[in-house]
Amino acid sequence: MFRTLWVWIGIPLIMIGIVAAMIIYSVNNPTDSIVERMLTYERVFRVIRQHASLLLISMTGATIVGVLGGIMLSRPSLYRAGRVVETIVNIGQTVPSIAILALFYTILGMGFRVAVFALFLYSILPILRNTFAGIDGVDYSIIEAARGMGMHPLRILTKIELPIAFPIIVAGFRTAIVINVGAATLATFIGGGGLGDLIVTGLAVRREMIILNGAALAALSAILLDYLIGKAEERVVKWS
Amino acid sequence: MIKVEGLTKVFPGQTIPAVKDLNLEIKEGDVCVLVGPSGCGKTTTMKMINRLYEPTGGKVYIRGEDHMKIDPIKLRLDIGYVIQEIGLFPHMTIYENIATVPNEKKWPREKTKEKVEELMHLVGLDPEIFQNRYPTALSGGQRQRVGVARAMVSDPPIMLMDEPFGAVDPITRARLQNEFLRIQERMSKTIVFVTHDIDEAIKMSDTIAVMNEGELIQHDTPSDLLSAPADEFVANLVGRHRSIKRLHLIRVHEILKEVDRTEPLTEDAKKEEVEKQLEDSDLRTVIVVDRDNKLKGVIGASDLKRKAGEVAGDYCHEVSDTVTDDATLNDALSVMLECGVGYVAVVNEDEMYQGTITLGDLLNVVREDS
Amino acid sequence: MDQLLRMIVDLLMTLGNGTLLSTQNEARGDLRETIDWIIRRSDRILDLMVEHLWLVLFTLVIAIVVSVIVGIFISYYETLAQPVLGVCQVLMVIPSIAMLAFMVTIFGIGFTSGVVALVLYSLLPIVRNTYTGIRELDPAILESAKGMGMTERRILFKIKLPLARPVIMAGVRTAAVMMIGIAALAAYVGAGGLGELIFQGIGRGHRPMIIAGAIGVSIIAVAFDYILYYGEKRFSVEGRTREGN
Ligand SMILES: Nc1ncnc2c1ncn2[C@@H]1O[C@H](COP(=O)(O)OP(=O)(O)O)[C@@H](O)[C@H]1O
């Protein structure tokens, strides 16, 4: 019980606490007037909010589309298409996130929405691929046993295929979220805001205090999310 | 109960049929064993019966009803199916695995629980110990038991069992076979049982259907098959040592009536009695039972020399292996060979001593036959 | 949820109404313009490409040496394995621009910051694969090597590393592909490379420049992935025996 609390609340709070202390210190003790102007609570909260929206919206969409798409591609009638899509997805994942954002900027222009859209598309890839691979990897004899006992195809999907593929789907989600947090920090380059804003501003005005605060916040968000999903992952599989 | 007419399966992209014009009739309560080399179409035949594969041609009648007219889901829910690869669901506990069909049929929870526990006892898995385990924590033999229990739990009148004892060592396999026969005696289901092992086929079946390259070669009772193989292929399959194979067909209690052997001694027998019987008996061993006629042990000449005691019960030594009276003669033979002695004591289910058979008795059976 | 729906609708509207139509026409113009620009500035693009590759290859060599040594080390000191891999995992999870920013506060603007950040990033895939590649070797092989009287040193160089090489190479491939993307960002902290085109292009609103940079980086990444994938197959032990030499 104590351990659970410590793992799920204790450690995250410590991480947040350290970064929060750093921000409070920096805002209250600016090294000069530029830092004073550029690093305010208001601004910090604004970029956090933007960052959270970027993540939340793009990941929600990507999860829905990725899982549904992966399920659809794993159906026997679409199976061959699934293999093709898998190859395309693998190539798509090789393309660096900054290139994706830059290309979307040339097509759709600047702004938060464009950034969300690019992140959304980019995050679909690992989720889609892992959902497909996870379902595809379920031993066929298991499916056949279920069919032979008279289970409905839909029940086989929800009771057998998805639960067995679940750890792999979660792993895809974890990959997607790590990539997404990283790419979200780049959204600022195409006017999408987010935590990258502080870093880029700091680099532009050459003020280490701003850079450090921005980088610490970005690192915190990524490490924290990865940590929490990793811990959740450990609990997912009790059967192997 | 099951009637197969001209059943044929050609897989897409193949020209040679995997199963060709198969005709078969299985009576209610019978165990029909499909036997044949691997790849001869046994699994394909089974899967056509429960419509996992759609037949290319021919008909299957279940209780006189064309099975293509029955909803496949309903059909399968009423046919227990043990898949060759076992196919346990790795993310479900043993309990949940066995409860699959009841859950599909939306049984009330109490009834499911009762039935699952009953089945676990039936296949020899203690629910207390096993119900919350996952399949990965089981041995091969235990998994196969779960597979059988899962197929039987809703009491389907028909069972399809595809090499259900394939993945276990010979000793466990023999034990599972005997358990199966005991269960079947009570349940009287109509069973199609697949194996590639002719000995298993002879032991388990009421009728044997020999298949080769997709075709049915011969469908007969085991003893007819052994005495009159239809062709070279069947003769080769049953092997040259057919008379020895008959040992699979005969149960111990059947020959026990015929052998005439001295009565066992009770544990309070005097030394002179023991000595006398040692000399008279063709076993060169004395069987000792207790007052309830339970087997107590045996006395050999060396026991008599080494340890002297007042009564036989004091110096008899325990026997490590016995056979039950419903075991086959072949089982008896293996025990003798394993223990390196020329006899084996027979007990019934309650461990009451029934008699003793010797290697000589077995030889007589084989000789009579040929 | 509400916000999400509104967003999607808005996005579709923008795509449908103005942007898409205009981009269709513009795209044709864009393509011309881009090709013209690329031809005109091919010298500079090539220079930047070489710079980019240099940064990646230079770092990759350092990364391989460091990571393989660390991987071997933790395969002997089992208790250190989890902590070391944990730290590497954390390093890799940190957003790349944040990592670069941290490096700038230490090493200042320039090549060094880029190199150090890239090395830190590539630790995890190579260290982890070296470690698992060695750990998952068939114990029977190692035992028989020991039984024949080979020293630990020879076992490492003659048995463990050669047998683990395919796994290590897979890690190198992952690291290399990742580095190409991050190297593009390193341009922002003055490490040079194709990233310069992207950032300058965005700064000036110069589309051909952005497209040249983004596509150039993508091509390098995909090509690296492909080359390393087939190289891995071609030179692996299995690949050689399959071809019968
Ligand atoms: N799903 C399938 N698709 C194509 N060919 C199959 C399929 N299942 C079985 N076969 C072929 O049909 C033949 C009979 O196989 P099977 O019934 O599994 O044999 P058995 O169970 O007797 O070992 C084999 O030649 C096998 O290759």
Ligand SMILES: [Mg+2]
């Ligand atoms: Mg088979």
